[in-house]
Amino acid sequence: MGCSSGKLCLYSQCAAARREEALKQRKELSQELVNLRGELA
Template identity: 85%
Template sequence: MGCPSSKMCLYSPCAATRREEALKQQKTLSQELVNLRGELA
């Protein structure tokens, strides 16, 4: 069931998981940016 090259795998479940991870990371970074802006203001 595992993928040999997870970063390049286009199999739907793998792509969906990577997309979900990317969205989580983007959300985290956005929140950090908001916090930093608050500290600078």
């Protein structure tokens, strides 16, 4: 992405990619939580 991983990236393209990745992870975690709740029920 062209930015150093240790610093906050302010480039919009990079920020959009990070946001997209975060949303994807959130969706996966939400689905995992639903699955775990189903196993416990």
